[in-house]
Every structure is written in structure tokens, then in C-alpha cells.
Amino acid sequence: MLDHEGADVSDAKGDRPRGGLLMGRPFGVPVYVTPTWFLIAALITWIFGGQIDLVLPGLGRARYLVALFFAVAFYASVLIHELAHTVVALRLGLPVRRIQLQFFGGVSEIEKEAETAGREFWLAFAGPLLSLVLGGVFLLGLQAVRTDTVPGVLLAALMLSNFVVAVFNLLPGLPLDGGRILRAAVWRLTGNPMTGTVAAAWAGRALAVLVLVGMPAWASRTGASESTASVLTDAVLGAVLAAIIWNGAGSSVRVARLREHLPELRARSLARPAVAVAADTPLAEALRQLELVGARGLVIVDGAGEPVALVRENAVRGIPEHRRPWTAAGALARALEPGLRIPADLVGEELLDRLRADPAPEYLVVEADGSMLGVLAAVDVEQAFALAMAGRSPVPEPSNA
Numbered sequence: 001m002l003d004h005e006g007a008d009v010s011d012a013k014g015d016r017p018r019g020g021l022l023m024g025r026p027f028g029v030p031v032y033v034t035p036t037w038f039l040i041a042a043l044i045t046w047i048f049g050g051q052i053d054l055v056l057p058g059l060g061r062a063r064y065l066v067a068l069f070f071a072v073a074f075y076a077s078v079l080i081h082e083l084a085h086t087v088v089a090l091r092l093g094l095p096v097r098r099i100q101l102q103f104f105g106g107v108s109e110i111e112k113e114a115e116t117a118g119r120e121f122w123l124a125f126a127g128p129l130l131s132l133v134l135g136g137v138f139l140l141g142l143q144a145v146r147t148d149t150v151p152g153v154l155l156a157a158l159m160l161s162n163f164v165v166a167v168f169n170l171l172p173g174l175p176l177d178g179g180r181i182l183r184a185a186v187w188r189l190t191g192n193p194m195t196g197t198v199a200a201a202w203a204g205r206a207l208a209v210l211v212l213v214g215m216p217a218w219a220s221r222t223g224a225s226e227s228t229a230s231v232l233t234d235a236v237l238g239a240v241l242a243a244i245i246w247n248g249a250g251s252s253v254r255v256a257r258l259r260e261h262l263p264e265l266r267a268r269s270l271a272r273p274a275v276a277v278a279a280d281t282p283l284a285e286a287l288r289q290l291e292l293v294g295a296r297g298l299v300i301v302d303g304a305g306e307p308v309a310l311v312r313e314n315a316v317r318g319i320p321e322h323r324r325p326w327t328a329a330g331a332l333a334r335a336l337e338p339g340l341r342i343p344a345d346l347v348g349e350e351l352l353d354r355l356r357a358d359p360a361p362e363y364l365v366v367e368a369d370g371s372m373l374g375v376l377a378a379v380d381v382e383q384a385f386a387l388a389m390a391g392r393s394p395v396p397e398p399s400n401a
Contacts, residue, residue, distance in 0.1 A: 006105055012210055018034075019166075020032035020033065020034050020100065021033045023101075026083060026086075027083070027086060027087065027090060029086050029090075029096045029097075029099060030077065030097070030098045030099070030100060031099045031100075032098060032099070032100050032101070033100075033101045033102075033355070034101065034102040034103075036102045036103035037075065037101050037102055037103065039103065040071075040104075041071040041072070041075070041101050042070070044067065044070070044071040044074070045064055045067040045068045046064075046067075046069050047067075048067040048070055048071070048157070049063045049064040049066075049067035052066055052067060052153060055148065055153055056149075056150065056153060058074075059150075059254050066150055066153070066154065069154065070141065070154055070157050070158070072388050073154070073158055073384045074157075074158065074161050075106075076104075077102055077131070077134050077158065077162050078101060078105055078106045079099070079101060079127075080130060080131075080134060080164065081106065081127045081130055081134075081165065081169075081222050082099045082101075082106040082107070082108045082127065083099070084126040084127045084129065084130040085108040085110070085124075085126055085127045086099060086108055086124060087124060087126070088101070088122055088123050088126040089108070089110045092113065092114060092115075092119050092123065094110050094111065094112045094113075094123075095110070095111045095112060096108060096110050096111065097108065097109040097110075097111050098345070104240075104241065104244055105165070108127075110123075110291070111349075112349065113193070113259055117184045117185070117187040117188035117193075117196070118184070118188070120180060120183065120184040120187065120193075121180075121181055121184040121185075123178035123180070124177045124178075124181045124183075124184065125177065125181060125340070127169060127177050128165075128166040128167075128170050128177050128178075129166075131162045131163075131165045131166035131169070132162070132163070132166045133202075134158075134162040135158075135159050135162035135163040135166065138155050138156075138158045138159035138162065139159045141154055141155045142155040142159060148181060149162075156283070170390045171207055172200070172203050172207075173200060173201075173204030173205070173206065173207035173208075173245065173249065174197070174200045174201045174202040174203070174204040174248060174249045174252040175245065175248030175249060175251070175252055176204070176207075176245070177200075177206060178253075179200040179203060179204050179249070180200065180222065182196070182199065182200045182203055183196035183197055183199070183200040184196065186199045186200065192256070193256070194256055194260055197252060197253055197256040198253060198256075200249075200252070201249040201250065201252050201253045202249075202250030202315070204245055204246070204248065204251075204252070205245075205246055205249050207245055208242040208243070208245040208246035208249070209242065210242050211238055211242045211245060212238055212239055213238075214238075214243035215235075215237065215238030215241070215242075216235040216238050232384070254265065257388075258388050261387075261388040262347075262348040262349055262352075262388060263347055263348045264347075264348075264388070265347060265348055265351055265381070265384055265385065265388065266346075266347045266351070267342050267343065267345070267346045267347070267351055267365050267376055268344040268345065268365070268373065269345050270376055270381060270384060271365040271374035271375065271376050271378050272295070272296040272297040272301050272374050272375045272376070272377060272380070273293070273294065273295040273296060273297065273346065273371050273374050274295055274296070274297030274374045275289045275290050275295045275297070275298060275299070276297065276299045276300075276301045276305070276372065276373065277289065277298060277299070277300065277301070277329050278300070278301065278303075278330075279300050279308075279309070279328060279330025279333070280328050280329075280330060281328065281329045281330075281351065282324070282325050282326070282328065282329070283316065283319060283324040283325075283327045283328065283329050283332065284299055284324040284325040285295075285325075286311070286329040287324065296375070296377075297310075297311075297362065297374055297375025297377070298310070298311035298316075298329060298333075298375075299311070299364065299372060300329065300330050300333045300336075300377065307364055308332065308335065308336050309333035309334060309335050309336050309370055310333055310334050310336060310340065310362045310363075310364060310375060311329055311330075311332050311333045311362075312332055312333065312334055312361060312362065313361065313362065313377065314361060315332040316332055334360070334362075336364060337358070339357060339358030340358060340360055340362075340364055341364050341366055342354060342355075342361070342363045342364065342365050342366070342376055343365075343366060343368070344365050344366060344367050344373045345368070351381075352381075352385075355378065355381060359378075360378065361377065362376065362377055362378070363373050363375065363378075364376075365377040
């Protein structure tokens with residue numbers, strides 16, 4: 001089972017994963033089941049159905065119904081594991097975009113990072129802790145039934161699977177919960193969250209190599225794989241799991257570097273110099289004024305000089321040059337709605353959240369007193385965001401000139 005913080009701050013909040021089915025909104029957080037879940041549910045049903053036949057041979061084909069019930073109950077346990085992360089995140093004031101149940105477990109997509117190493121520890125430990133509690137509950141239930149009955153087999157399987165989920169997630173390497181606990185420990189010792197992330201990511205990569213080599217080797221030595229097909233299956237599963245852990249570790253570092261550079265995304269620095277013109281100004285004349293002062297944004301103002309609309313860059317490009325003297329700049333503008341006014345002091349995630357709330361190609365950037373600073377183009381933010389994703393400074397330091 002994999003469980004990690006998978007939030008990409010560039011995505012829109014609450015967006016539906018491709019092909020995902022919305023199952024509900026506990027605590028206001030949408031829970032989606034992805035198509036890969038049905039694949040793993042079918043695989044669990046087939047494999048566990050065969051195991052049940054060894055213990056309860058009299059069930060016949062009904063063993064697959066029991067196995068299907070186990071698959072659903074197991075993923076219900078995974079959902080509870082994820083909800084533990086979600087509840088702690090919400091209590092810490094960290095927004096959770098969604099929970100996904102997928103091929104190798106669940107993912108709680110937490111949009112912001114914990115502010116302290118201690119909070120990071122509890123956020124990571126909550127899931128495995130609840131899996132251990134669930135395993136204990138099933139263990140207690142097992143004491144009240146016979147192990148050679150359907151309830152006994154189900155309780156034993158759910159007990160074991162929850163203990164395995166807890167132990168596996170506590171392994172010290174990102175993107176597992178144990179990796180985040182290791183990150184919190186290194187963060188606490190060094191005072192640097194990025195150092196913790198890098199250390200836990202390399203531990204995750206080492207873990208991936210261990211899974212790749214060790215999983216089929218362990219299965220062969222314990223006799224779990226008695227045929228070539230079984231050995232091949234273990235090798236393939238080990239390779240897939242190792243690849244997911246390796247990629248997850250790398251992704252954790254990229255997200256950490258992104259968040260490290262997010263404060264450098266500043267509306268003030270990204271704003272384009274703009275020229276204010278009346279709505280009836282010919283487009284050719286407006287563009288001439290732009291070129292004259294080296295500006296890149298056009299703002300339509302009323303008779304009192306107040307901004308009322310933004311000229312759309314894409315619309316300007318669609319007007320042939322021979323028509324520009326006869327086209328009014330105002331005809332290519334979008335009315336300046338309240339959501340299109342961006343304070344110049346917005347930075348980082350606050351800036352991105354504001355843009356997500358009111359998607360548009362251009363925004364008016366204003367000072368605290370309401371005066372116009374310039375125009376913020378969404379394409380400029382996207383380019384700066386791409387630089388941040390690459391671990392590079394997205395914008396230059398603001399000039400005092």
C-alpha cells in the first residue's frame with residue numbers, strides 16, 4: 001500500500017481524476033475510486049478466492065463472493081487509513097483536495113505543507129496508527145469466532161492486511177508515511193525541511209531497489225513461489241511496486257523544491273507594464289502607445305480614468321493589421337469583474353489560489369490604494385510556475401529603479 005501527499009499545487013481544487021468515480025464527501029473531502037481499483041479488486045478476488053478454497057473447500061464458487069467482500073472491506077480499511085490523514089490535516093488547517101483509492105492503495109492529496117516537523121510527524125503517523133488499531137479490532141473479533149468459518153477467514157485476512165499496511169507504510173522512505181516520519185525527524189534535527197525531504201527521498205529510492213531485488217528473492221526462499229509463473233508474477237509485482245516508490249520519491253523532491261520557490265511567485269514582479277486607453281481608441285493607436293513606452297498590457301478606462309476592462313491579448317492577435325486602425329480597443333476587451341483585480345502584494349500559493357478561483361487570461365494588478373500597477377497574464381504565471389517546478393527561480397528580484 002502506498003500513501004503519500006500527492007498534491008500538485010498547479011491543479012484546480014477538487015478536480016476529478018481521469019475516469020474517477022465520486023463515492024462521497026466525508027468531512028467535505030471528495031473520495032474517488034479510479035479505474036485501476038477495479039483491476040486490483042478483481043485480482044484480489046481471484047487470488048484470495050483460491051486461498052479460501054484451501055481453507056474452506058466446501059464453498060465452491062461462493063468463495064469468490066467471499067473474496068470480493070474481502071476486497072471491498074480491505075479498501076474500506078484503506079479509506080479509513082486515508083481519512084485519518086485527512087482529519088489530522090483539517091485539524092491543522094491544511095486543505096485536502098481529495099482522496100483517491102487506486103491500484104496500490106490510497107492517496108490523500110494535501111495541498112499545503114505542515115508548518116513544523118512535529119505536525120508533519122503526526123500527519124504522517126495518523127494513517128499507520130489507525131491501520132494498527134483496525135488490525136487490533138479485527139484480532140479481537142477473531143477471538144469470538146472459529147478460524148475455519150467464513151467470518152473467521154475474513155477477520156483473519158482483514159487483521160493481517162491492516163497490520164501489513166501499517167508496517168509497510170512505516171518503512172522509512174518517501175513516498176510512504178514512514179518516509180514522511182523520517183523527513184520530520186531530519187527536519188527537526190537540521191531545522192531545514194528540504195534537507196529532510198532529500199534524505200527521505202534517497203531512503204525511498206534505496207527502499208525501491210530493495211523491493212525490486214528482495215521481493216521475488218524472499219518469495220522464492222520461503223517457498224511462496226513454487227512455479228516459474230509464480231516467480232515471474234512476484235518479479236513483476238516487485239518491479240511495479242519499486243517503480244512506484246522510486247517515482248514517488250522523486251516526485252516528493254520536485255514538489256518540495258516547487259514549494260521552496262513558490263514564495264518567489266509575486267504578482268508585483270510578474271505584472272506587465274500597461275497603458276490605459278479609452279474604449280473608442282483605435283487598436284492601431286493603442287498598440288502604438290504600447291510600443292512607445294515598452295508596455296505589454298492594455299487597460300480600458302472610463303471618462304474618470306478608472307479601469308473598467310482588460311484588452312484580451314489573444315483577441316488582438318486575431319485582428320489583421322489592415323483592420324486595426326478601424327477596430328476600437330474596447331471591442332476586444334473583457335469587463336473588469338471583481339475577481340480580475342489582483343493585489344500587487346499577493347505571493348506564492350495565495351496568488352495561485354486567487355487565480356484558480358477566477359480563471360482568466362489577464363488580470364489587473366493594483367496597489368493597496370487601488371491604483372493600477374499593470375497587467376498579470378496567466379501565461380506568464382504558467383511559465384514562472386514551470387521554472388519553479390524545475391527548481392529554478394521563477395522571477396527576477398523586483399527592481400527598485
